[in-house]
Amino acid sequence: MSAADTVTRTGAEDVAWDLTDVYKAPDDPALEADLDDARGMAGRFRERYAGRVASLEAAELEEAVEELERIHSTLTRAGAYAYMQFSTNTADPARGALLQRIQELGASLDAELVFFRLEWTELDDGRAGELLADERLSRYRHFLDALRRWRPYLLTEPEERILSETAVAGATAWGRLFQELVSALRVRLDGREVSLEEATSRLQRADREERRQAAEAITEALAPGLRTRAFVFNTILLDKSIEDRLRGYPSWIAARNLANETPDEAVEALVDAVVSRYDIPQRYYRLKARLLGLDRLAHYDRLAPVGLDHELVSWDDAVGTVLEAYNSFSPDAGRLVSEFFDGRWIDAPVRPDKLLGAYCMTRVPGVHPYVLLNYTGDRRAVLTVAHELGHGIHGYLSQDRGLFNAQTPLTLAETASVFGEALTFKLLLAGEHDRKRRLDLLVGRLDDAVATVYRQIAMNRFEDRVHGARRQEGELAPDRIAEIWTETQRDMLGDVDLAGYETWWSYVPHYVVSPGYVYAYAYGYLFSLAIFRKWEREGETLVEPYLELLRAGGSEAPERLATIVGLDVSDPAIWADGLEAVGDLLAEAEELADS
Numbered sequence: 001m002s003a004a005d006t007v008t009r010t011g012a013e014d015v016a017w018d019l020t021d022v023y024k025a026p027d028d029p030a031l032e033a034d035l036d037d038a039r040g041m042a043g044r045f046r047e048r049y050a051g052r053v054a055s056l057e058a059a060e061l062e063e064a065v066e067e068l069e070r071i072h073s074t075l076t077r078a079g080a081y082a083y084m085q086f087s088t089n090t091a092d093p094a095r096g097a098l099l100q101r102i103q104e105l106g107a108s109l110d111a112e113l114v115f116f117r118l119e120w121t122e123l124d125d126g127r128a129g130e131l132l133a134d135e136r137l138s139r140y141r142h143f144l145d146a147l148r149r150w151r152p153y154l155l156t157e158p159e160e161r162i163l164s165e166t167a168v169a170g171a172t173a174w175g176r177l178f179q180e181l182v183s184a185l186r187v188r189l190d191g192r193e194v195s196l197e198e199a200t201s202r203l204q205r206a207d208r209e210e211r212r213q214a215a216e217a218i219t220e221a222l223a224p225g226l227r228t229r230a231f232v233f234n235t236i237l238l239d240k241s242i243e244d245r246l247r248g249y250p251s252w253i254a255a256r257n258l259a260n261e262t263p264d265e266a267v268e269a270l271v272d273a274v275v276s277r278y279d280i281p282q283r284y285y286r287l288k289a290r291l292l293g294l295d296r297l298a299h300y301d302r303l304a305p306v307g308l309d310h311e312l313v314s315w316d317d318a319v320g321t322v323l324e325a326y327n328s329f330s331p332d333a334g335r336l337v338s339e340f341f342d343g344r345w346i347d348a349p350v351r352p353d354k355l356l357g358a359y360c361m362t363r364v365p366g367v368h369p370y371v372l373l374n375y376t377g378d379r380r381a382v383l384t385v386a387h388e389l390g391h392g393i394h395g396y397l398s399q400d401r402g403l404f405n406a407q408t409p410l411t412l413a414e415t416a417s418v419f420g421e422a423l424t425f426k427l428l429l430a431g432e433h434d435r436k437r438r439l440d441l442l443v444g445r446l447d448d449a450v451a452t453v454y455r456q457i458a459m460n461r462f463e464d465r466v467h468g469a470r471r472q473e474g475e476l477a478p479d480r481i482a483e484i485w486t487e488t489q490r491d492m493l494g495d496v497d498l499a500g501y502e503t504w505w506s507y508v509p510h511y512v513v514s515p516g517y518v519y520a521y522a523y524g525y526l527f528s529l530a531i532f533r534k535w536e537r538e539g540e541t542l543v544e545p546y547l548e549l550l551r552a553g554g555s556e557a558p559e560r561l562a563t564i565v566g567l568d569v570s571d572p573a574i575w576a577d578g579l580e581a582v583g584d585l586l587a588e589a590e591e592l593a594d595s
């Protein structure tokens with residue numbers, strides 16, 4: 001089906017966003033004025049505060065942070081506009097150039113302003129404690145406090161300078177090399193060469209033979225250069241072990257947990273809880289094999305559609321469903337969601353040269369969030385609309401906190417999106433009485449849950465083992481990495497056939513570019529499901545606390561924010577609760593498949 005067909009069939013073709021709430025046009029003088037403003041403010045900020053942060057009184061410090069936030073907000077708004085412009089037509093060089101120009105300005109202003117963070121972190125605990133206790137600083141207390149969490153691991157100033165300057169020629173450079181090597185991979189399919197992305201997308205095709213061929217071609221494409229990519233990975237592992245040792249981090253994951261404002265024990269509890277329920281993905285993959293008519297699932301069958309539902313959902317129906325779902329939770333939430341539709345804050349259709357996928361631009365200071373979609377009309381696309389609108393209301397409600405307090409850490413960033421999906425899924429399921437279509441709906445939901453929770457934790461187990469092995473055994477041969485990869489994935493996948501899968505670790509950029517990142521997906525998903533379950537049990541009384549949680553944005557650490565909805569993230573029971581929700585869906589799918 002071509003893009004044009006999809007557009008006419010869904011009725012989303014005219015649903016374009018209206019960016020004039022931000023700037024009238026790319027050549028709007030207000031945009032240039034904002035950039036000039038940001039540049040000027042940054043210069044004056046540096047002149048006024050550089051070398052003086054330690055001597056500021058509470059009121060002056062408050063004023064300084066406010067000014068810093070204003071600079072970042074101005075630039076962020078311009079950057080968001082440029083990015084959204086670019087998203088709807090990536091082939092237009094002028095749009096690309098504007099985005100690039102603002103990004104470069106951002107990098108140079110960051111360098112100019114970094115002194116503030118450094119000087120504040122260097123301030124001794126006694127003085128910082130006094131300042132943070134001052135009421136006049138209450139608005140930025142968490143922001144300032146959170147900046148200082150790195151302090152115990154900081155080295156002396158000259159050491160820090162050497163590390164940060166040499167990183168550009170170290171881990172950063174190796175990371176880029178890895179990404180370039182992966183981007184350059186070509187997969188031979190149907191007598192021509194395609195990108196890895198195109199090849200992996202074929203793993204979602206309905207025809208098993210096409211999936212098998214794609215998988216074989218990918219395995220073949222990963223063979224050349226494997227030793228080089230393994231060497232790059234080894235170097236990153238070594239570099240990280242050196243830096244962790246110098247800074248005194250107790251484990252390979254400690255720095256990542258600190259960035260996520262999450263205690264090590266909480267992450268361990270999450271991982272243990274998910275691993276202890278590996279029976280769920282294993283049962284799911286057995287069910288999926290049955291639905292596909294196979295004795296045993298191969299790794300390339302995991303994302304195959306079961307093909308029980310082919311009806312398209314029109315855009316209007318999708319809007320109706322999503323609105324009804326949010327309204328069923330709270331009329332306030334429903335009203336907010338309808339503002340996105342009525343105010344033209346959404347760009348919905350599939351168009352040539354538009355960025356793929358979907359996102360919500362939550363950081364448009366002083367305006368409101370926008371949502372970009374590629375609405376195709378399959379039922380999963382309805383859940384994507386609900387997902388992005390969840391981000392939308394989260395961003396909208398927390399916006400009043402200001403840029404520095406609005407953004408949540410990674411682990412809570414998916415709270416409202418997963419919640420909105422769960423609401424919409426519940427509604428869709430309740431209205432679906434046809435056995436096959438109901439089963440199809442459940443399978444789609446389980447595909448997402450397994451990929452977000454179990455796959456990410458199995459990937460975390462791989463990282464954990466591989467970092468440990470590099471520290472104990474020295475350089476790891478490609479075969480040794482493959483062994484660890486296969487073992488950790490088999491633990492979760494059970495009897496799925498993994499032949500040919502041994503080298504598939506070697507194209508995942510996360511492992512090289514952001515070590516430890518992946519568990520946050522599982523954290524966010526299960527955290528949100530735990531709130532959803534609580535709402536299902538307690539009803540109405542949870543609505544206001546939930547909206548309060550969204551309004552709070554990132555103004556506190558995750559464990560404090562969780563208490564707003566009465567959850568304790570240090571209690572493993574909350575992970576078990578979310579996992580049980582997934583298990584319930586699976587049980588129903590199994591029952592439907594039997595009947």
Ligand SMILES: [Zn+2]
Binds near residue numbers: 387391414417
């Ligand atoms: Zn999301």
